[in-house]
Amino acid sequence: MFEHMTEEEARQHILKEVGEYCRQFHNTGKPFRKGDRIPYASRVYDEKEMTNLVDSALEFWLTSGRYTKEFERKFGEKLGVRYVSTVNSGSSANLLAFNALTSPLLGERRIRRGDEVITVAAGFPTTVTPMIQYGAVPVFVDVTMETANIDVTKLDDALSSRTKAVMLAHTLGNPFDLSAVKAFCDRHGLWLVEDNCDSLGSRYTLDGETRMTGTFGDIGTSSFYPPHHLTMGEGGAVYTNNPLLHKIIRSMRDWGRDCVCVSGQDNLCGHRFDGQYGTLPKGYDHKYVYSHFGWNLKATDLQAAIGCAQIDKLDGFTEKRRHNYAFLRQQLIDRGAEEMLLLPEAAANSEPSWFGFLMTLKKSGIREQTVRAVESAGVQTRMLFSGNLIRHPCFDEMRAAYEAGDAENAGFRVSGTLDNTDRIMRDAFWVGVYPGMTDEKLACMAEIITEAAAGALH
Template structure:
């Protein structure tokens, strides 16, 4: 870049900083008006650094995965303390990639084949389970604990069969499931563990970050999550073989490991012999598996690099906001609040509330009241996934299996919801939400 080009580049980025201060900073710091300002459950929290990175990438105009992507993957792996991370286009794609990686033939007897079983829960988000059904594996659903909304680990042994190959679970709303028990169970029977860490980036269990206990962890960077790239997600692992498989699957199934724009990194671009292809067939167009294109643009990665710097601070703000709401609402007999294990240090995604048995109002009564007062609410995702229309064509015992009764899962489906506590919340907003809930409970007695 010439000195004139560099000067113009720097002037553009300085204007971006000015634009942020003029346009976005006032909007992010707008005064709160109770009952007027709409309180979203989550959203983007950013400053000029994200916008500068985004425009810097746009000026470079590489567009597909590039230097910002490689920087993001390196820094995310460093943050997690693991070997490898792959940036993908969504958390759902990360779950798809994680599961499909475990179906690779080179994993031998441990590979997941069609008809094999994977233990999971129905109280969660559908794309934790969708890849299993789409591939032809059999999800085995067990109930959750009402206190934590996470898997009831006492049901694991009952759920296992000779066809069980893996456990795939999410940390509900950032609250870690009982990782000691689940990890021990997987080790005992040589099962794969996939941690859906999409709602829990920055959470810890027994001092160790969630997402790093499993053979593979996944994240989502959709705007309401712990950090954002707009759309986006990641897969991460300490297993070099799983990383190589996942990278190939993400990049169309290529055998070649060159980055976009690179040629001949392996040193055998025109010298190899692959399958029944002619000798010397261009290695960049050799496909060792049936893959996808799950990459992101470098502009998304550029935003992510700035967000990663804020991730620890975001986590502390989420913890602080959870404590505020818990202290403000824990004395209400009409409500049961989510709790965590003593070994857990959750980086909470949302604040889960379940109606106590015998109350004189329904979940919808309360959530409608909150929405009328400009407070956004959400159910706990699918509630009970097996009750949704997508399961109607499926046959229990063939396409999926339920172990025992999903009693707590059904209670979550009927009686639970959550509200936001993301870093964009102020104490004033949290107090308004808590008081609105308290007023409703007082009037409903």
């Protein structure tokens, strides 16, 4: 078939066929009928993602390469951030973001074992895991019921002489009070890490300037796992405007090495064999000099190829998520659901790109019955991830030490109470507003949710 073609002609031929295949067999969709399953999230893509993926496969570079470079450029331009590092998951992005702040290159400001980081327990575990694995002390602060984000009136009480950073996610796309958190960090010389895994495309206005979330703090992180705002299958990104943090992030992502040559490149700086590092012999190959204890957290070029097609769709996705949120909210209000459910509200000064639609039952103790009814009517539901992370088995040993007053072995601290966190853990659930949702499905969800909550009440 390819004998009379150049390699480029053969590639174009294959890609054309792949596009045809995608149009014919994917996204064919059948009309929605009441009772059909309504998932909380799904990938939204077309032939562009699939042809990019196959293009990268035909090139067979596999590790990070030209698509990764293109993705990082496009992502940086879209967010308005200077340095982007693609990684293999959002959890890896958080691991890197946190550990970057422990680098000796940061001098006095580096986070050391035993230093404290202010965060919340109502969220996804891997926002907090890196702190515990390193031996830093997460300090948990309660959230507000309206936004399920940190209650900023409690920040001052959480501060101690060992506080070095604040690391928080924007819950389900709704930004935390960036204005108060940023001012608090600036006032006390603290690092701010924004876990932006659930909020890509959300905007926030601070001092008259509107920017994307993830770009206000020192470091932002994203996840490209399928339910998220963009997908690569698996994948993530870490971003910063700070060149030193970028250098540290790249070093830790790529085995801890000192050298900045990309995969397959040698001697970019022209000094591969003439440096003096640590107590190594002078001229030791710079490619194998390690300035940090790192990992290998890179993504493949196949993942980035999908990301390159997805990023072009981000604005459309964001618009659709906002529409879906507003439509579902109104449908619920029209059906009187507000009497039974606390509905989500956008944070002040924000335009969220909603990841999910969180609802808390006003009457406690009927969540299970409500969720069972919603699920059996075909609507997929989710909890706010861990609810209250401290109550999970992974915290058993630490919780026991904390309750026994053994602060050293506890390895965490609670500032004030976590009453709202516990209430969300007990009484809240969420449903999807992803771009593949239609008004018809949203209206049907509103009906099912309202009926289920009413049924559980009576």
